[in-house]
Amino acid sequence: MKINFTLNSQNVSIEIEPNLRLLDLLRDRFNLTGTKEGCSIGECGACTVIMNSKAVNSCLILAGQCNGAEIITIEGMESDGKLHPLQENFLKSGAIQCGFCTPGMIMSAYALLIEKKNPTDEEIKEAIAGNLCRCTGYKQIIDAVSQSAKEIKINT
Amino acid sequence: MKKQQLHNNFNVVGKPAIRQDGYSKVTGKAKYADDYRFDGELYGVMIRTKASHALIKKIDYSELNENRFIKAIITADDIPGSKKVGPIKQDQPIFCADKIVTPGDVVAMLVGEDVKELRKLTELVKIDLEELPVLDDPQKALENDSILIHPDFKTNLITHYPLRKGNVEKGFKQCDEIIEQTYTTQLIEHAYIEPECVTAIPGEGNLKVKIIGSIQNPFTTRKVVASVLGYGLNEVEIIQAELGGSFGGKDDTMNILSARAAIAALKLNRPVKIKYEREESIIESYKRHPYILKYKVGFNKDGKLKAMKIDLLADGGAYSSMSSFVTWRSVVQATGPYEIKNVHTDVRVVYTNNPYTGAMRGFGSPQPIFAIESLMDEIAVKVSKTPFEIRKLNGFKQGSLTASGQKLTGHEVTLHKVLKKAVEVSSFDSKWNDYKKASGKKEGAKQSYINDSLILNKNDFINPDQFWRKGIGLALSYRGCSLGAEGIDAAASYVSIQPDGTVYLLSGLAENGQGMKTTFSIIAAEIFGISPDKIVYLEQNTSRIPDSGPTVASRATLMGGGATKNACEELKKRLIKLLVTIWKLKSGKDLVFVNNEIILRSKKSKRIEFGELIKQAYQQGINLATVGWYAGPKVHWEEETGHGSAYFTYVYGCQVAEVTVNIGTGEVYVNNIWAVHDAGKVINILGAEGQVYGGLTQGAGYALWEKISTHNGKIRENNFDQFLIPTSKDIDAIHPYFIEGKEKYGAWGGKSLGEPTLELTAAAIANAICIATGQRFYNLPINIEEMLLRRKLYPESLTRGSTS
Ligand code: FES
Ligand code: FES
Numbered sequence: 001m002k003i004n005f006t007l008n009s010q011n012v013s014i015e016i017e018p019n020l021r022l023l024d025l026l027r028d029r030f031n032l033t034g035t036k037e038g039c040s041i042g043e044c045g046a047c048t049v050i051m052n053s054k055a056v057n058s059c060l061i062l063a064g065q066c067n068g069a070e071i072i073t074i075e076g077m078e079s080d081g082k083l084h085p086l087q088e089n090f091l092k093s094g095a096i097q098c099g100f101c102t103p104g105m106i107m108s109a110y111a112l113l114i115e116k117k118n119p120t121d122e123e124i125k126e127a128i129a130g131n132l133c134r135c136t137g138y139k140q141i142i143d144a145v146s147q148s149a150k151e152i153k154i155n156t
Numbered sequence: 157m158k159k160q161q162l163h164n165n166f167n168v169v170g171k172p173a174i175r176q177d178g179y180s181k182v183t184g185k186a187k188y189a190d191d192y193r194f195d196g197e198l199y200g201v202m203i204r205t206k207a208s209h210a211l212i213k214k215i216d217y218s219e220l221n222e223n224r225f226i227k228a229i230i231t232a233d234d235i236p237g238s239k240k241v242g243p244i245k246q247d248q249p250i251f252c253a254d255k256i257v258t259p260g261d262v263v264a265m266l267v268g269e270d271v272k273e274l275r276k277l278t279e280l281v282k283i284d285l286e287e288l289p290v291l292d293d294p295q296k297a298l299e300n301d302s303i304l305i306h307p308d309f310k311t312n313l314i315t316h317y318p319l320r321k322g323n324v325e326k327g328f329k330q331c332d333e334i335i336e337q338t339y340t341t342q343l344i345e346h347a348y349i350e351p352e353c354v355t356a357i358p359g360e361g362n363l364k365v366k367i368i369g370s371i372q373n374p375f376t377t378r379k380v381v382a383s384v385l386g387y388g389l390n391e392v393e394i395i396q397a398e399l400g401g402s403f404g405g406k407d408d409t410m411n412i413l414s415a416r417a418a419i420a421a422l423k424l425n426r427p428v429k430i431k432y433e434r435e436e437s438i439i440e441s442y443k444r445h446p447y448i449l450k451y452k453v454g455f456n457k458d459g460k461l462k463a464m465k466i467d468l469l470a471d472g473g474a475y476s477s478m479s480s481f482v483t484w485r486s487v488v489q490a491t492g493p494y495e496i497k498n499v500h501t502d503v504r505v506v507y508t509n510n511p512y513t514g515a516m517r518g519f520g521s522p523q524p525i526f527a528i529e530s531l532m533d534e535i536a537v538k539v540s541k542t543p544f545e546i547r548k549l550n551g552f553k554q555g556s557l558t559a560s561g562q563k564l565t566g567h568e569v570t571l572h573k574v575l576k577k578a579v580e581v582s583s584f585d586s587k588w589n590d591y592k593k594a595s596g597k598k599e600g601a602k603q604s605y606i607n608d609s610l611i612l613n614k615n616d617f618i619n620p621d622q623f624w625r626k627g628i629g630l631a632l633s634y635r636g637c638s639l640g641a642e643g644i645d646a647a648a649s650y651v652s653i654q655p656d657g658t659v660y661l662l663s664g665l666a667e668n669g670q671g672m673k674t675t676f677s678i679i680a681a682e683i684f685g686i687s688p689d690k691i692v693y694l695e696q697n698t699s700r701i702p703d704s705g706p707t708v709a710s711r712a713t714l715m716g717g718g719a720t721k722n723a724c725e726e727l728k729k730r731l732i733k734l735l736v737t738i739w740k741l742k743s744g745k746d747l748v749f750v751n752n753e754i755i756l757r758s759k760k761s762k763r764i765e766f767g768e769l770i771k772q773a774y775q776q777g778i779n780l781a782t783v784g785w786y787a788g789p790k791v792h793w794e795e796e797t798g799h800g801s802a803y804f805t806y807v808y809g810c811q812v813a814e815v816t817v818n819i820g821t822g823e824v825y826v827n828n829i830w831a832v833h834d835a836g837k838v839i840n841i842l843g844a845e846g847q848v849y850g851g852l853t854q855g856a857g858y859a860l861w862e863k864i865s866t867h868n869g870k871i872r873e874n875n876f877d878q879f880l881i882p883t884s885k886d887i888d889a890i891h892p893y894f895i896e897g898k899e900k901y902g903a904w905g906g907k908s909l910g911e912p913t914l915e916l917t918a919a920a921i922a923n924a925i926c927i928a929t930g931q932r933f934y935n936l937p938i939n940i941e942e943m944l945l946r947r948k949l950y951p952e953s954l955t956r957g958s959t960s
Contacts, residue, residue, distance in 0.1 A: 129885050130883075140849065
């Protein structure tokens with residue numbers, strides 16, 4: 001089957017098999033390997049991308065469901081050579097160790113910031129509760145998201 | 157929390173710095189093992205049996221004959237060199253040929269282009285097995301009639317470490333009180349978020365094979381692959397892809413996967429990739445050793461420890477892996493950081509048919525620390541002292557003798573400093589007193605509920621909110637740095653200044669996510685007086701840098717940091733010599749390298765840009781590249797008596813945990829953990845704090861939730877829906893504090909932190925839970941089953957849960 005959708009602000013169209021997962025579509029067909037696979041059952045969040053402004057586990061979404069959708073991946077976060085405040089603050093807060101969870105974390109945080117301008121720490125924790133990180137203990141990630149929310153508010 | 161300021165005379169060291177690999181990681185550009193693609197690559201899929209222990213009678217591949225999806229079936233027959241490998245005993249087959257000893261065992265690998273098809277085809281292989289009795293209880297492993305897992309060794313004993321000091325029997329006779337107690341700890345999985353992945357590519361020219369993968373210890377992998385293929389070390393090249401977490405876990409498993417991929421790649425002359433799904437990662441990879449810990453301690457009325465008899469039994473599972481090293485750390489640390497005249501310790505690790513166990517962050521220390529720190533609190537109760545007082549009374553001081561008879565000198569013994577600081581910042585004593593008063597009381601509960609067991613009767617209804625109780629607990633440790641008498645301890649670091657003043661850096665140790673590249677860049681930046689972003693850390697490749705041993709034992713900062721510092725100082729010496737000539741100085745002692753310049757201290761107007769000096773050095777033909785080397789001093793160990801200078805230096809740490817427990821439902825919430833660590837000089841502050849947050853969180857998971865249960869050797873929790881690791885919502889606040897004890901080794905005395913952070917947390921939480929509930933729990937994890945039933949619900953069958 002053929003699907004059309006927006007991928008990181010570009011209109012794309014591609015022929016796919018009906019059982020293809022969104023995760024594989026991104027990694028194998030578009031070579032967007034920033035989206036990671038950690039569990040394949042919707043538990044770890046490493047594969048999180050934005051679909052129509054919501055964070056989804058791309059390992060649980062069929063590529064076919066993306067027809068007409070707007071998808072954003074980690075590769076779409078940097079614009080004109082400038083990092084998104086979330087990326088900037090992940091760097092500054094030390095929110096990265098091995099970095100395998102990082103793309104998924106940033107996408108979950110991004111979905112939160114689309115929805116809420118002033119998230120509390122509790123809301124941030126809730127938003128990333130489906131993203132497992134084995135390295136950081138989450139603290140510096142929560143700081144980075146909270147700081148980003150503040151900066152985005154000032155700049156908009 | 158206010159950020160802790162580390163006072164120092166450094167410009168870069170101890171200040172926040174952006175990670176070397178940060179940009180590529182936040183943009184998704186960082187390449188992990190599965191992000192590499194090669195033209196014509198094939199995939200390998202494993203064939204396992206359903207047995208835990210069985211003889212292989214016959215394997216019938218006939219249904220796969222002429223199958224168009226299969227390019228090759230790789231078995232033990234394809235191995236040109238060593239068929240079995242292992243760091244100490246070569247007991248682990250690359251492919252099993254005659255026997256299965258644990259469910260993770262692999263008999264063959266199907267290779268082809270389409271992974272999905274290959275996975276389906278594994279069902280068509282017919283394996284004829286003769287099942288053997290399954291040994292899944294380590295306590296039965298040494299019985300005379302026990303079946304032998306590896307009959308060649310004639311025993312299921314992997315290693316036994318005795319330690320004898322003084323005379324315990326006499327000691328017990330002379331003391332006022334004796335406590336005997338048994339503790340157990342569980343099997344857990346590392347749970348790196350990236351499952352194992354590796355690609356082997358046939359080499360060109362003299363290079364026989366190149367391997368890129370999620371590899372923790374590239375030099376160990378090279379050794380294994382070379383021996384399996386029968387090649388020289390210089391014919392095999394290992395490149396470490398960006399590593400998605402390891403925690404000790406991507407060593408043996410990755411060596412074997414690399415060897416399997418390499419065999420296939422060379423046979424088919426095409427790149428071969430192996431990528432594990434989470435389930436097979438958990439089934440095949442090694443784990444943390446479960447321990448049974450028996451302690452008998454004698455002490456006086458005042459709480460002074462007199463004698464301790466310790467008997468530890470670790471389950472090594474089906475292969476020996478790093479068991480002998482892991483349990484050696486246990487024998488050194490089993491008494492905790494306490495002065496005891498008479499000690500009698502035996503640590504044994506045995507083979508069973510359970511999943512095999514090996515290196516995992518903490519490495520044989522979290523288990524005894526849980527036991528000894530629980531025990532110290534029990535002793536405190538007996539002698540009416542606080543947890544602080546009992547540790548203060550017995551804790552190591554400068555010059556104390558350890559259980560192995562090593563005198564603690566040559567570095568600052570900061571045990572009492574970390575203890576005092578932790579108690580202060582957490583307001584330990586007052587909270588401990590308050591919480592103890594309310595401990596375990598169930599006011600407002602039905603009479604039937606107030607009994608020994610916390611579990612409710614059938615018709616009881618409780619309002620869970622009535623039963624929240626708070627608790628606070630502490631744990632204290634000393635930890636030997638680096639490998640100790642476990643092995644040769646040396647590391648290399650390559651530094652090369654380019655003509656424009658930028659710098660290449662590469663050490664023989666590996667970045668596992670912990671931030672080592674950044675730490676070493678900070679060291680180089682400090683010495684050259686340049687900004688860390690002028691330094692590019694090179695790709696980890698075994699062909700480019702001397703073998704520096706494994707990146708384990710929290711040794712990277714200490715050993716690699718020392719090597720990096722040596723290399724940079726050597727180059728700096730050459731630059732100073734040059735500048736002394738140019739400026740016609742008597743000596744270089746007044747030259748300061750700072751802010752991209754070199755300044756003459758006595759005459760501030762005299763200055764030169766770093767880049768300019770480098771240009772001149774190149775013009776003079778000065779060599780600005782070198783390999784720095786750092787070797788640890790000699791240590792020794794007597795195997796028969798357990799005497800010796802186990803490690804050349806130690807670190808000290810204390811953690812306090814504050815929890816809220818619902819004594820009606822068994823839920824535990826971790827409110828606060830204060831962590832005070834002496835890691836020596838803190839070089840990379842963001843990284844150090846990250847180690848604390850991450851290590852404590854793993855430690856809390858170990859205390860409360862994580863458990864791999866096995867039934868006849870088979871694993872139940874094979875994905876994250878059942879193996880529960882901490883999420884963002886499980887721990888409220890973590891407060892790191894650093895004490896920088898004086899140390900002569902390493903870079904300005906920068907020592908170890910990664911493992912010390914993890915080893916204490918479960919013990920501190922267990923002690924806090926005891927204050928909250930008024931009950932002591934002896935078995936990890938202290939999950940709801942443990943809390944309410946005081947036993948673990950082992951699975952009757954493996955079919956529970958959603959994924960198996
Ligand atoms: S891979 Fe999708 S949630 Fe884990
Ligand atoms: S940084 Fe390693 S899993 Fe999050």
